[in-house]
Amino acid sequence: MKSAGFQKAPGRQDFRRNRLLQGLMVWYAAVWTILAISPEDRSDWMLENILAIVFMLALLFTYREFPLSDVSYVLITIFLTLHALGAHYTYAKVPVGFWLQDALGLSRNHFDRIVHFGFGLLLTYPIRELLIRRARVRDPWSYGLAVVVVQACSDLFEMIEAVVAQIVAPDLGDAYLGTQGDQWDAQKDMAAAFSGAVIAALVTFVAARGSSPRLRAAA
DSSP: OOOOOOOOOOOOGGGGGOOOHHHHHOOOOOHHHHSSSSSOHHHHHHHHHHHHHHHEEEEHHHHTTTOHHHHHHHHHHHHHHHHHHHHHHHHGOOOOHHHHHHHHHSSSHHHHHHHHHHHHHHHHHHHHHHHHHHHHOOOTTHHHHHHHHHHHHHHHHHHHHHHHHHHHOTTTTEEEEOOTTTTTTHHHHHHHHHHHHHHHHHHHHHTSSSSHHHHHOOO
16 A cells, blocks of 8 residues: 655755745744743753754755655644744743633643644654655554654653753753653653644544545645
8 A cells, every 4th residue: 555645755845936935934933033032041941942953953954855745844833833932931831821721720831731742743744754755664554653753752852851951950950841740741741742643643544545635645
């Protein structure tokens, strides 16, 4: 069975002609710049942005040889926007999280959990694209393996966070980890990422097998 949508690479794209990608770049650059001004905790902001900057540089340097699909770039930009918001306020103090806490009667600010869920929901599609185009993974394995890779990345990130918090900046502690006093915060974050990844994989699977050729092309 051939995998829908990613059998062939999009090919080398001319950035000057890709209006969507230009718009995404301008959007993220503007959001990142605005949120870099007077963050809640400058030290935490710097730590939160290390991996984001590395990720952005990787996308830029690999663009000419290995451009992703427009769908993948949109999903990645949404995730990076959420992360930039969390880095500015620290994840435990994002205003929209407090609004949800009050509106739903929650015990804590769950914005960090939303972003971990978004990690799985938004990055499973790009990761599946990489698996299909680079590793030649075929259906139905591409869906399950994409979820596994997302989960592995989520788990690894939680371990890196713990090490960084202890070695690099032990004084930041809760601000960087965003545990808000929950000793099971890391496990819940990983579960949120897994849930998002499973949903993304299921939606992509259904779209790939839907009756609409447009959906099949995007999946």
